[in-house]
Amino acid sequence: MLRLRDITPRGLYARSLLLILAPVLLILGLMTWYYYSSHIAEMNRKLGQGIARDAALIRDACINPEYGPADYARIQYLLETEFTCALPENAVPISALRQGFSYNDTLNSELAARLGDRVFVGQVPKEPKLHIRFAASASTAEIIIDRKRALVINAHFFIVWVIFFSLLMVALAIGFLNQQVRSILRLSRAARAFGRGRDLEGFRPSGATEVRDAARAIIDMKNRLTSFAEQRTAMLAGVSHDLRTPLTRLKLTLALMPESDDLKAARSDLNDMAMMLDEYLAFARGEEGDEAAEFDLGALVHDVVAGFGPHVPVSGPQTLTARGRPLALKRAITNLVSNALKYASHARVTLVNGPHWAEVIVDDDGPGIPADRYEEAFRPFSRLDDARSQNASGSGLGLTLARDTARMHGGDVRLAPSPLGGLRAILRLPH
Structure with missing residues (x-):
């Protein structure tokens, strides 16, 4: 219809x-x-x-x-x-x-x-x-x-005058309409920038009363979210830092005890806890002082992959300009590559420069994840009970932090079957 x-x-x-x-x-x-x-x-x-x-x-x-x-x-x-x-x-x-x-x-x-x-x-x-x-x-x-x-x-004079005044009124209406729509478009750009963790320079509420109210509401929401994120980061950093002291004391105590199977299991648990705390501290440190800026995403990906050795190939453009927080994105890409190598023997990274999006694709040849459990893999501390979780340590935050970082930049992370037979993770960022 x-x-x-x-x-x-x-x-x-x-x-x-x-x-x-x-x-x-x-x-x-x-x-x-x-x-x-x-x-x-x-x-x-x-x-x-x-x-x-x-x-x-x-x-x-x-x-x-x-x-x-x-x-x-x-x-x-x-x-x-x-x-x-x-x-x-x-x-x-x-x-x-x-x-x-x-x-x-x-x-x-x-x-x-x-x-x-x-x-x-x-x-x-x-x-x-x-x-x-x-x-x-x-x-x-x-x-x-x-x-x-x-x-x-002279009958046409009437029509000429009618057309003239009609065009004049339309021109005035279009001028007024441009002002109103311009305010709405600026509000949209500001909201999009706020969603990506950036400020729109020179933005202030303007336009009709309703548009001004909406702009003030978005600014208040942005301030509250920023304050919440700062408090969360500070709390996470403080808790992680405070836990390192008793954790170190426990490690020292176990080192002085006689060797046994239970002692080995306890040391393994302590090592897992230490690794989790390191990830929490890295996350907290990455959020602080990392300002949005233009950077070379291609160089950043090559730098990340170089830390895993020459056995992880990278294909795609060498240079790819993007805008965002380089440290946060570096941590997100590191998590994706590390996650692939943790569950597979081979991994591959591909850079794609699209018309509107830049993509970092990480493929592996591991056991993969069923399609109906993709969203479950993004839950914090999620450890899927299948072959992909066997004999693998970790905090269960890698995919969660990667998706949060991508969405903070206006993009996303999604999963799909890999041509290598395992899992494909696609990090997408807007240009």
Whole structure:
């Protein structure tokens, strides 16, 4: 079923412009149609009736010379001011006359009603005169009048003025609309920048009251989220730092104890805890002081992969410009590559420079993850109970932190089957 939104513009500016232009064009069209079809047509009909009445008076005078003084005065006035009579031998040939002109049918019908059917009305091309030829007594008579006597020739001035003022009002409306839409677009850019962890330089609430309220609400939300993230980071850093002291004490105590299987298990647990704390501290340190800036994503990926050795190939462009927090993205890519090598024997990294997105694709040949458990893999501290988790240590935060970092930059991390047979992790960032 056809819906209105399927045939109307999708953008706010285009829709608002349509709301302005559609009524103006509709009203202008209706006014023009009514003005010409009713008002102007009636005026030209009245003018045609006047011409037909005067022409009939002249014709009757030709047929019957005995007319009264009043008629004589009227005829003399017409012949001296508006009408010109031409004898048949001096008349313009019919072949030189053109019949088509505005409201020709209206004038012809009025003349035919007064003078009979044998009436011919024509115009010499490029001359402002109308030739009216009719039967008078035994011969044919012709009278000549100015074209403006039969037609309203300045009717178009009304339409010109209407169009002029309509265009003026539309221009003013478009100017006002530009201001309102500009405020909404700036608010959209600011919200997008805030969502990527950046500030829009020079942004302040502007526009209509509702737009200003929305801008203030977004600024307040951004401040609250920033404060929450700072508190979370500070708390995580503090807790991780405070736990390192008792953890070190426990390691020292275990080192002095005699060797046993239980002691080995306890040391393994302590090592896992130490690794988790290192990840928490790395995460906390990465959030602090890492400002958004333009950087070379290609160089960053090659630098990360170089730390895992030459057995991880990298393909794609060597240079790829992106904007974001380099330390946070470096940690996210490190987590993805580390996660791939943790569960597989081979991994591969591919850089893709798309028209709107830059992608870092990490493939491995491990056991993979079922498609219905992809989202579960992004949950914090998630350790999937399948072959991908066997004999693997970790905090379960690698994918979670990578997706959080990507979404903080306006992108995302998603999983898919890999051509190598394992899992593919795709980190996508906007240009």
